[in-house]
Amino acid sequence: MALIFFEAKNSGHDDRTASALLVFASYVQGLVDKQVLGMEALERLGELLDGPGTGAETAEFRRAGDPAHLCYLEKLQSIIGQPGFPRDEARGELRPIAARLRAEQVEREQSEDKTRWLGMADCQVCNARVPAMGVQVGRRGSPSGCCATCHVLACEHHGHRDGNVPEFICVQCDPNFAAACAAVLAQLAGGQGLTADLQETAAGYPRYTDVRPGDLAPRWLAPSVADFLARRPGYSRSTEFVTAFERSSVRLPPGSEVDPGPLYASWQQMPPDAAGLLHLAAFICVRFHLVEGHRVDPNLERFARTLSRGD
Numbered sequence: 001m002a003l004i005f006f007e008a009k010n011s012g013h014d015d016r017t018a019s020a021l022l023v024f025a026s027y028v029q030g031l032v033d034k035q036v037l038g039m040e041a042l043e044r045l046g047e048l049l050d051g052p053g054t055g056a057e058t059a060e061f062r063r064a065g066d067p068a069h070l071c072y073l074e075k076l077q078s079i080i081g082q083p084g085f086p087r088d089e090a091r092g093e094l095r096p097i098a099a100r101l102r103a104e105q106v107e108r109e110q111s112e113d114k115t116r117w118l119g120m121a122d123c124q125v126c127n128a129r130v131p132a133m134g135v136q137v138g139r140r141g142s143p144s145g146c147c148a149t150c151h152v153l154a155c156e157h158h159g160h161r162d163g164n165v166p167e168f169i170c171v172q173c174d175p176n177f178a179a180a181c182a183a184v185l186a187q188l189a190g191g192q193g194l195t196a197d198l199q200e201t202a203a204g205y206p207r208y209t210d211v212r213p214g215d216l217a218p219r220w221l222a223p224s225v226a227d228f229l230a231r232r233p234g235y236s237r238s239t240e241f242v243t244a245f246e247r248s249s250v251r252l253p254p255g256s257e258v259d260p261g262p263l264y265a266s267w268q269q270m271p272p273d274a275a276g277l278l279h280l281a282a283f284i285c286v287r288f289h290l291v292e293g294h295r296v297d298p299n300l301e302r303f304a305r306t307l308s309r310g311d
Contacts, residue, residue: 017086024079025093031076032101036069039105042098049080049087049094125158125170128295130288132157133171134238149173149206160234165207165220171288174232175296176204178281179263181222184211185274186266193270197262201297225276244287249308250279261302282307 028045031037037045044061062073080090126141138144143153145161145168154170161168169177183202186194202208207220222228229236236242250267252260267278282304290296291304 016084017089020079020082020086021089021093024085024090025097027076027079028094029097031069031072032097034069034072036072039098039101042094042101045076046091046094048077049091121153123155123158124152125154125172128172130158130171130290130295133234134241137234144168147173149176149204156234160232162220162231164231171234171284172290172295173205175281175284175290175300176201178222178228178277178284179297179300180205180208181228182270182274182277182281183208184217184221185223185277186270187211187213188217189271189274193266193268193274195262195266197299198266201263201299204297222277224273225280228277228280241287245280245283248279248283250275250282250303250306251308252306258305259302260306261299263299263303264306267303278303279307 028037028042032042041061044063048058048061058077061077062070079085080087121143123141123143132140137156140155140157142155144156145159146153147159147170148165148167149169150173152170152172154168158172159168159170179198180202183194183198186192186198199208207218211218217223222231229242250264252258252264263278267275270278281300285291285296285300285304286307291301296304
């Protein structure tokens, strides 16, 4: 605040006036920093400086300040109440203090608005009443990421970050990812079980559409059920999930009236790792009630009817 004294001297004020302005501005800024004075209190202080300081104006000023710090307000009033206090010049000193406080409030409100909007976001998978995964991280309903496949917000009760790719995928899109892995493995095995229907289902995982005949295994590929689960801690860390999957099986009893869809024939012809991943895709559909909500590929939905659950 020594700058105020210097500016006051350069403006033609005598030492007494410059000193009074220094004391006033320093004290006001200190009370603003302590949050004793806000915008309303600064406005009431300006009215005190403009007028004779009637009882009504004094009461309004004290009401606008923090009543827990009444002694500070009384001290400030004693400063401006001194004989010969430069009220006009002091009014000018209030303007930059008020401007800085207003700018800080605007910045704080904008930051709070951003936080409020983020806090209002919901996990879409929670809203769809999809059961949570066995191992749950974070707060349910509070999104941790945006699914790279379907672009919904999901919490970590319904999604995981695949560090191998990397990308965040929700539980609703994991069946498509598992089916895409199965299709790639079928292709790498010379096309065993690779049908147009399987490719259509696999395309539900967008990265699969970049795979061309003759390509090497893509980086995103999970080559086995074990690798898939290792990259999905929400499943692999749940003993209940792993045990239920191991007890389940894909089977279509003779004479069954269940329509397994075209993926059943693909599954029968696939190499073991590919068949295991398609089995896992069906298990996730059933485990998380995605079939009931028609939230998966129709062919995968029909294939899931062949699943004998072990839980």
